[in-house]
Amino acid sequence: xxxxxxxxxxxxxxxxxxxxxxxxxxxxxxxxxxxxxxxxxxxxxxxxxxxxxxxxxxxxxxxxxxxxxxxxxxxxxxxxxxxxxxxxxxxxxxxxxxxxxxxxxxxxxxxxxxxxxxxxxxxxxxxxxxxxxxxxxxxxxxxxxxxxxxxxxxxxxxxxxxxxxxxxxxxxxxxxxxxxxxxxxxxxxxxxxxxxxxxxxxxxxxxxxxxxxxxxxxxxxxxxxxxxxxxxxxxxxxxxxxxxxxxxxxxxxxxxxxx
Amino acid sequence: xxxxxxxxxxxxxxxxxxxxxxxxxxxxxxxxxxxxxxxxxxxxxxxxxxxxxxxxxxxxxxxxxxxxxxxxxxxxxxxxxxxxxxxxxxxxxxxxxxxxxxxxxxxxxxxxxxxxxxxxxxxxxxxxxxxxxxxxxxxxxxxxxxxxxxxxxxxxxxxxxxxxxxxxxxxxxxxxxxxxxxxxxxxxxxxxxxxxxxxxxxxxxxxxxxxxxxxxxxxxxxxxxxxxxxxxxxxxxxxxxxxxxxxxxxxxxxxxxxxxxxxxxxxxxxxxxxxxxxxxxxxxxxxxxxxxxxxxxxxxxxxxxxxxxxxxxxxxxxxxxxxxxxxxxxxxx
Ligand SMILES: Nc1ncnc2c1ncn2[C@@H]1O[C@H](COP(=O)(O)OP(=O)(O)OP(=O)(O)O)[C@@H](O)[C@H]1O
Ligand SMILES: [Mg+2]
Numbered sequence: 001x002x003x004x005x006x007x008x009x010x011x012x013x014x015x016x017x018x019x020x021x022x023x024x025x026x027x028x029x030x031x032x033x034x035x036x037x038x039x040x041x042x043x044x045x046x047x048x049x050x051x052x053x054x055x056x057x058x059x060x061x062x063x064x065x066x067x068x069x070x071x072x073x074x075x076x077x078x079x080x081x082x083x084x085x086x087x088x089x090x091x092x093x094x095x096x097x098x099x100x101x102x103x104x105x106x107x108x109x110x111x112x113x114x115x116x117x118x119x120x121x122x123x124x125x126x127x128x129x130x131x132x133x134x135x136x137x138x139x140x141x142x143x144x145x146x147x148x149x150x151x152x153x154x155x156x157x158x159x160x161x162x163x164x165x166x167x168x169x170x171x172x173x174x175x176x177x178x179x180x181x182x183x184x185x186x187x188x189x190x191x192x193x194x195x196x197x198x199x200x201x202x203x204x205x206x207x208x209x210x211x212x213x214x215x216x217x218x219x220x221x222x223x224x225x226x227x228x229x230x231x232x233x234x235x236x237x238x239x240x241x242x243x244x245x246x247x248x249x250x251x252x253x254x255x256x257x258x259x
Numbered sequence: 260x261x262x263x264x265x266x267x268x269x270x271x272x273x274x275x276x277x278x279x280x281x282x283x284x285x286x287x288x289x290x291x292x293x294x295x296x297x298x299x300x301x302x303x304x305x306x307x308x309x310x311x312x313x314x315x316x317x318x319x320x321x322x323x324x325x326x327x328x329x330x331x332x333x334x335x336x337x338x339x340x341x342x343x344x345x346x347x348x349x350x351x352x353x354x355x356x357x358x359x360x361x362x363x364x365x366x367x368x369x370x371x372x373x374x375x376x377x378x379x380x381x382x383x384x385x386x387x388x389x390x391x392x393x394x395x396x397x398x399x400x401x402x403x404x405x406x407x408x409x410x411x412x413x414x415x416x417x418x419x420x421x422x423x424x425x426x427x428x429x430x431x432x433x434x435x436x437x438x439x440x441x442x443x444x445x446x447x448x449x450x451x452x453x454x455x456x457x458x459x460x461x462x463x464x465x466x467x468x469x470x471x472x473x474x475x476x477x478x479x480x481x482x483x484x485x486x487x488x489x490x491x492x493x494x495x496x497x498x499x500x501x502x503x504x505x506x507x508x509x510x511x512x513x514x515x516x517x518x519x520x521x522x523x524x525x526x527x528x529x530x531x532x533x534x535x536x537x538x539x540x541x542x543x544x545x546x547x548x549x550x551x552x553x554x555x556x557x558x559x560x561x562x563x564x565x566x567x568x569x570x571x572x573x574x575x576x577x578x579x580x581x582x583x584x585x586x587x588x589x590x591x592x
Contacts (some may be wrong), residue, residue, distance in 0.1 A: 002350065002377055002378070002379050003376075003377065008377065010374050011373065011377055015362070015365070015373055018364070018365070019364040021364065022364050022405075024363065073417060083449075086362070089360070089361065089362060090356065090358040090359055090360035090361070091360050091361060091362045091365060092360075093326065093356060093358075093360050094360030094361070094374075094421065095377075096326060097324060097325070097326065097349060097352075097354045097360075098374070098377045098378060099346055099349045099350055099358075099377070099378065099379075100377045104416075191436070204515075230355075258325070258326060258327050258328040259285075259327055259328065
């Protein structure tokens, strides 16, 4: 009796996808906010790109990474929220009482969250193309952008799942999620580094890993295949993922272990 | 009921619960929730754990069902050690915790089918099992509705259905009827009796309701403040503290405490309990001892308002036992 690890993971992931689709309002607001970046800033701020520092690049390609990161965070945050919801409903305990693999119980919501992120990122890129997006490196560049979005989403999913399993409380884990949103703005969000005036914002942008995510996406969207400029995002992801996924794994181990 | 492929006939499996010197201390707040508890529940037995809020019932259930670690002692469920072989234990038990465990975004049918799939049923057996269980807990009409729209009673019944999915040898039910209306409570009682009688399922039930333990269980342990204070059949428990209960009332408080002192010196302190403005006395031979006591009080010129002779209910037993524990309820103001 009992299933393989893969079957358990599939069953639980499938359940998560189903419940996400049944709660469109857990997805739509984030998607709208993300698309908002594209529409409003493209409409209102695109004049900035006439400045010499932009070297004629189009502002749409410049702002697209902001929109993608916002969508990725929203999608990946779904993983943590779904776990908190399960804990509060007692469903998490019900799963722990079955012979299901402990890893599958935690992995299911993460996989579902990553799928949500993937779909949201595709939608945002689609909207970008509708608005006239041009990508310097073509299809390969889009794949790279997707990869970075997934990597950064994974980093955030680790964080949100860790907070969820630790606090077991919806408000606390939502509050935990909010610290990622300011990170979007304390960065080269709307203007390149050289155009940032305030010294404090320059410092913030330098230590904020989101900056390197934006810049590596912008490299392939605007400048071309420039290896080290692309790598800065990959390195940021590896470092942050190492931290947040360890955090998630330790929290998960405590949550499924017996107190 | 032969949908389970190979659950039966597994070596070392039985429907027993054996608990030896179990204790649990929560680090948080340094609470000793369970203190050196030992008991055995035989295969096919219906056993009730009866105790007030905070007695340690849920903590015991969570240890026996592999959700919590004990800090001392040993427990074997279905022939397997709950600490060392939790995976094996989980296959043979069905558990309804104090809080129901359901996903409000699924329908009742989906919830049961998911539970069945996790227990290793293939798709068509899972569907068949869902039909069977929806029928048993009378949720067929609500089967296609989301659980989020279920009433408390429906949720409880669905939760019970989920615990039955794997045809468990042992059922653990933590206060399964708390907060239910009489008709829902009756429905659950009936089903539990059926499972116990027809399928021989061992049942471990916790409750705060004495009548529930009295009418369902073969054997009851009373737990208070983490300790088992009495164990026996409902009949034995009633006999343990005397066959009869004499209840006195007096015209005033002063007279009552005067009477209490007199009766205590005659009966022994433990047998006289002061409660809700009444004096309760547990005795073996009610008629004879009632007359003796009345005579005694008359001699001492203590005025009695009413005297009443009855058989003790489990409520009375519970009050007597826990009163001893708290010490002092028996002693006026
Ligand atoms: N996770 C925990 N951390 C710290 N203390 C706990 C924890 N769980 C329970 N306790 C404490 O252990 C004691 C026993 O609690 P338990 O939940 O087992 O009682 P119970 O008999 O189920 O009560 P109720 O009828 O209210 O459900 C209580 O004092 C409770 O406060
Ligand atoms: Mg309890």
